[in-house]
Ligand SMILES: [Zn+2]
């Protein structure tokens with residue numbers, strides 16, 4: 635079974651699937667991990683989400699993959715990552731998230 639990233643929908647090559655660093659679980663309800671549904675994301679998408687959204691925003695607005703996929707803030711990133719085979723990227727935490735931590 636190939637693993638697809640739930641957000642960018644890229645296929646994770648089989649040799650990377652066992653690597654917990656490459657395929658990561660994202661808790662859709664960040665502050666309720668025990669009850670939260672999870673999705674499998676590639677590392678770049680997971681980093682990107684947490685760099686762009688605060689836990690509060692994730693909880694209030696972006697608590698489904700569909701919402702995340704439609705987020706304006708992710709559009710440019712998604713268009714870019716889908717054209718690459720990168721499994722690691724450098725991400726800058728946005729000021730917006732940093733200020734609210
Ligand atoms: Zn992804």
Ligand SMILES: [Zn+2]
Pocket residue numbers: 659660661680684
């Ligand atoms: Zn997460």
